[in-house]
Amino acid sequence: MSYHQEESFVDHSEYYIIPSSSSSTLLNHEHLKQLGEEFLKESISSSARLLYITVVGSTLYNLKEESPSSGSDFDLLMIYMLNGEQFLSMPSFSIDEPELTYVDVNAIGSSKTRVLNLSEKGLTSVTKDGHDISCFEIGKFLELCLHGNPFVFQALFVPDYFVHQYQSREWMELKLLNKYFLNKKVVSSHCAFAKRQLQQGEGKIKRAYQKNYYHALRLCYETERLIQGLTPLIRFEKNSPEREKLMEIRNHLPSEEKRSEYHQFIMNKLSSIEKTKPWNKVLNLHEIRMVDSGKYFVYHLNQWLIRLRVNDLLSRVEK
Incomplete structure (x- = not known):
């Protein structure tokens, strides 16, 4: 690359x-x-x-x-x-x-x-x-x-x-x-952040709740990919069902009927994600090894960071 x-x-x-x-x-x-x-x-x-x-x-x-x-x-x-x-x-x-x-x-x-x-x-x-x-x-x-x-x-x-x-x-x-960063803690954190966004939206009135709801749903979509062992999507393609739903939540005129509908939709997503535990396609951080060397990823990452700092220090000393 x-x-x-x-x-x-x-x-x-x-x-x-x-x-x-x-x-x-x-x-x-x-x-x-x-x-x-x-x-x-x-x-x-x-x-x-x-x-x-x-x-x-x-x-x-x-x-x-x-x-x-x-x-x-x-x-x-x-x-x-x-x-x-x-x-x-x-x-x-x-x-x-x-x-x-x-x-x-x-x-x-x-x-x-x-x-x-x-x-x-x-x-x-x-x-x-x-x-x-x-x-x-x-x-x-x-x-x-x-x-x-x-x-x-x-x-x-x-x-x-x-x-x-x-x-x-x-x-x-x-x-x-980046793929080595995917672990069960990441999935748990995405779920927790999605729930927090949903809870924050519950306490708001009028249009203010929509931003929290669409972020909660966005995190749900990402989590659904993570539990399958896939990398996060980050950018949602035009005309994709996921993007259409997110934009609908973001742009709709506020109403209690729609609010309840979106709330239930997101709750169903979160419930479905919880039922897939223990997320067997995702490893715990301490279990992840490098494919090429067999070294634990955390050890490899620490060595990478040390080299980065040492090389920077040496380059400044040479100047």
Whole structure:
């Protein structure tokens, strides 16, 4: 597999490209790379390396009727790596020590704005220019993936043809291992997140509940694939029954009758998934071995991460 963006085979009819007369800039991989590197320099560390950045949400899932641009609202997921000296040094003596913060987006613009130090956790979530940007240091990202967090886990399966992403060579190497991340914990987490979305929607009124319901159903569709030992779909094809149902929930005029119908539909999905336990086509994490070497995947992944950090440190020393 080559490590550059493959676009020649993309069916661009799938995307709603902004007309050339528009003043907005399409968020392609070059624009996203620049945006990500600038953000890391300003908000994380001047020496942090961008490994991956992608537009997330309805645009990623192909559940939106327009393509994102630099002038529109969009959410981003970013994976980066601290340089070896930062990561290995004692915190108080580390050169260019990162300032990782979390901005409480619910308090933006008020006197209650909170900034919490998350440097120990290796993650940052901020709102910048109206866009929510979630950043994960590669070590924290891998930890969350192995525990099945759907939001970060999905990044490993974003199709290469998706134009609103930037992938580094190191990221492409990691994606070659994505199937080994599939385990029972991932399935359980997807179910739990789907139930949570459904519960959150139950307490809302009018149109607000629809977003929770369609995310709950989307996670159910993904879970149905996972329990069969298949990789997550991420993007829903146009005119597919799954996408049609999701768009119906997202766009319908709110009514209690429809609300009850959708609620029962999702509950039936969750019940069906629960009945398939113990999900025999999916292994526990500690049981997964590499096909070529027989090594346990977790051991192999740890070695990959060590090599990544050591190589980065050596490259900086040579400079």
